[in-house]
Amino acid sequence: MNEQAALMRDSVKEFAKQYLVDKATTIEREGIGKDTLAAILNQGFIGSNLPESKGGAGLDKLSHSVLIFELARVSPSVAMHVLLQNDLVLPLLESKPELIKGILSGEFPGVYINPMMDGFIKPENDHLLKGVIGSSSKYAIAIHSDGKVYLDYGKSEIDNDSKPLGMRGLGTCNFNVEKSEVLGEKDLADHLLLVSSLDIASIFLGISQGALDLAMEYTKVRKTFEHPLKDYEPVSFRLSELMSELEIMKSALFSDSIEEIMMLMLKNQAASFSRKVTRYALQFHGGYGYLEDFGVEKFYRDSVALNAMIYRPTVDKRFLATKLYSDKSGFL
Amino acid sequence: MNFELDEELINYKEKVRAFALKEFTEEVARTHDIEEKYPNELRMKALHEGIIDFMNPWKTMIGIEEMCRVDPGLGISATVPYFGAEVLMLHGSDYLRENYLAKVISGEKMMGLGVTEPGGGSDVAGLKTVATKNGNEYVVNGSKMFITNGTIADFFVTLVRTSKPDDPAKRHRGLSVMVVERAFEGFSSNKLTGKLGVRATNTGELIFTNMKVPEKNLIGDEGKGFYYIMEFFNISRIFVAAQSIGIAQGVLDRTTDFLKKLEASGEYVGEERKFKLAEIATRVEASRLLMYKAASFLFNYKPNPTITSMAKGYASETASFAAETAMEITGQTGISTDLERFFRDSKIMEIWEGTSEVEKIVISRMILKGEKNE
C-alpha cells in the first residue's frame, strides 16, 4: 500500500473509532443525520477523488478504495453514501458545476435512484420516482423509461411506509419530478459502474471485514459447554478460512497497481464472498446475532441488498467471460 | 412406497392455504413486521376456523408449512401459542393438563417454553436458573432469554436446576421442568425488539426473582427435565423443518412468478438464473422428503433423532439458501417486495431449536454410535 493510501487508512480508522462506531446503530435506525453528513464533509471524504481543479482532493484510486473499505467496516450505509456521491453522482453531474459546488459545500445532500440494474425495473412513471435512495433533496438522478440517465428537479417525500432491507442509513423517498434534463445515455451509468468496480469490491470487502471483526471478538468471549466458541473447530476453522480468503482479496485490492480486469474479478468474488461471511458471522452470534443491537445482522442485510442495488452479475460476468475467452461469450 | 398425501391431508392443505391467502394480506404482514406486533386476532381466527388441529400431527406439520409459505412471521405467530404443549401432553399431571394445557388448546390462554438463558442456548445443561424446594413450593431465581411469546403468554414450561449434578461431567442431571405463570409474584419480563425477522412473533426475556412455584406445577419427575426437553426438541424440530420448507417454498413460488413475468415481458432471463431456480426447487423437494421421513418415524411412535436433526438442519439451511439465492435472482424486485421479508425471516431457522451446528453434533454423534436410520 502506498503512503497516501496508508495515511488515508489511518485517518479513516481514527474517524471511525472516534465518531462512527458509537453512531453506527443510530444511523441504522434513524438515518445518516445532518451531523454525520457534516462530519463526512469536514473530513473531506465527499469529492475526495475529484481532481483538485474541480474542487476535490485528487485522491488516487487506491486511497479512495481504502476510504470506502474502512467506512464500510463500521457503517456500510455511510460508505455507500460516499461511494454513490463520489463514483456516480459527481461524475454524472460533470456538466453541472453549480450542483457539484452545492454537494461539496454541504448545501444539499445528493439524491439518487437505483437506476443501475440489469434492466429489472424501469420506472412505471417518469413523474413519480418511487424508492429513491436518499432522504431529501431537490434533485434526483434516475434512468427514465427511455433508458437514458436524467437529472430530475422536484420535491421528495420521505417514505415512512417501508423499511428498506439494507443500507437503512441512507433512507428512501418518493420523488415528484417537476423538470428533467438528460445527463447521458444508459451506457453512461453502465460505464460508471464498471469503472467503480474497485470501490464496489471495497465496500463488499469492508462489510466482510466488519462482520468478521465482530465474529472474532464474540467467539473469543462466548462460552458454550464450558469452552469459548473459538475452541470449536467448526467455528475457528471456518472463521480462519474466511479470514484467509479475505486477506487474499485484500492483498489484491490494496496492491499499488491492479489491472482493470482484476478489479472486475475482485468485485465478482467480493460480492458473493460478503454474503457468505456475513451469514456465518451472524450464525456464530447465535440468538444475539438476530438482534439489531449486536450490530452484526446489518452486515448480512447490507451485503444482500448491495448485491441487488449496484451489482449487475449478468453484465459483469458477460464482460468478464468475453475478456477471458477473447471472444464474445455468455451470449446465446 | 407412496410419496403422495392422502385425500384428507390434501383437503386440509388446501383449506389452510385458502385461510392464509385470505388473512395474511400484504398489508397485515407488513404492518405487523414493521411495528413488531403480535397478531392475536389471527391466532383466534385460526383456532375458530379449525386451522389448528392438535389431534393430528401430520396436519399440524402441513398446516405450518402452508402458512409460512404465505407469510412466515404471521404463519409462525398463528401456530406458536402452543409452543411447549407436547411436554405437558406427554408428562403433565391431570391437574396441569386441565388447568394449563386445556386452556391453551381452547384458545383461552397462551403458552411459551423457557429453556435458553442469557448465558447460553446450545448448552442446555449449562443453565443457571435455580429452583430450591421450600415446603410444598419451589423458590426460583434466574432468567430466560429470547423466549417466544415472552411478554404475552400466560405461562411457560420452564427448565430449571433443582439439584446439583451428582457428577460434574453429567450436568444434564438435576434439571426439572415446571409451569411458571406470568401472574406469579417475582415474575417479570421485557420485550426484545429490533429482530432481523419474524417480527410479528413476540420475543422476551423472563426474570425470576424469588418466584414461588407450587410443587404441583412440576412436570413429570424431578431431575428428568433435560430428557423431557430433548424429547420435545425431537418433536418440535420437525415443525421447524415445516416452517423452513414453508419459507423456501414461498420463496420458490415468488421467484418462479418473477421469472415467468420477466420472460413474458420479453426481458432477458438467462440460463444462470434458471439453474439457480432449479437448485432451489431441488433442495425444497429434498428437504420435504426428509421431513416426511422424520415425521413418519415420529408420528408412528418410533422417533429417530438423527433423521429429525437432518430434516431440521437441512430444511433450515435450505430456507436461508433459497431466500439468499432468490434475492440474487430477483435483484431490485426482490429487495422491494415481500421476498425481502422472507429473506429476513429465513435466518432464524438455523438458530432456534438447535442451531445448524448443534444439529450436526447430534447427527455425527448418533452415526458414530451406530444408530440405524432405516
Ligand SMILES: Cc1cc2nc3c(=O)[nH]c(=O)nc-3n(C[C@H](O)[C@H](O)[C@H](O)COP(=O)(O)OP(=O)(O)OC[C@H]3O[C@@H](n4cnc5c(N)ncnc54)[C@H](O)[C@@H]3O)c2cc1C
Ligand atoms: C427470535 C428467537 C426466538 C427464540 N425462541 C425461543 C423460545 O421460545 N424458547 C427458548 O428456550 N429459546 C428460544 N430461542 C433461543 C434459541 O433457541 C437460541 O438462540 C439457540 O438455541 C442458540 O443459543 P444461543 O443463542 O445461546 O447461541 P450459543 O449457544 O451461544 O451459540 C453461538 C454459536 O456457536 C455455535 N456453537 C455453540 N456450541 C458449539 C459447539 N460445541 N460446536 C460448534 N459450534 C457451536 C452455535 O451453533 C452458534 O452458531 C429463540 C431465539 C430467537 C433469536
